[in-house]
Amino acid sequence: MAAMFIWAAPTEPASRELYIAPAWLPGGHVQTIYTSLFITVLPANYRRERLELDDGDFLDFDWIDGNANAPVVVLFHGLEGSSASYYAQDCRAFSRLLG
Numbered sequence: 602m603a604a605m606f607i608w609a610a611p612t613e614p615a616s617r618e619l620y621i622a623p624a625w626l627p628g629g630h631v632q633t634i635y636t637s638l639f640i641t642v643l644p645a646n647y648r649r650e651r652l653e654l655d656d657g658d659f660l661d662f663d664w665i666d667g668n669a670n671a672p673v674v675v676l677f678h679g680l681e682g683s684s685a686s687y688y689a690q691d692c693r694a695f696s697r698l699l700g
Contacts, residue, residue: 637687642694647684671700
C-alpha cells in the first residue's frame with residue numbers, strides 16, 4: 602500500500618497527515634492514468650500573458666479572472682506540463698470549488 606505525507610489545509614497551522622492510497626488505485630502512476638482517463642473537468646477560459654526572455658525563451662502565465670477578494674492560487678508545473686495538463690485542470694477545478 603503506497604503512503605505519502607500531504608500538507609493540511611492552508612487555513613490550519615502547517616501539519617502533516619498520512620495519505621494512504623485506496624487498494625484499487627495504488628501508486629502515483631496508476632492514479633495519474635486513472636485521472637486522465639476517467640475524470641473530466643469543464644474547460645476554463647484563460648487569459649494568457651507571455652513574458653519574452655532575453656535568451657529567446659518565454660514564460661506563459663494563464664490567468665482566470667474572478668473575485669478580486671479571493672486568494673490567488675499559483676500552480677507551477679514541470680517542464681513538460683501546462684495549464685492543459687490533467688493535474689493542472691483538476692487543481693484549478695478544485696480551487697474554484699473552494700472559492
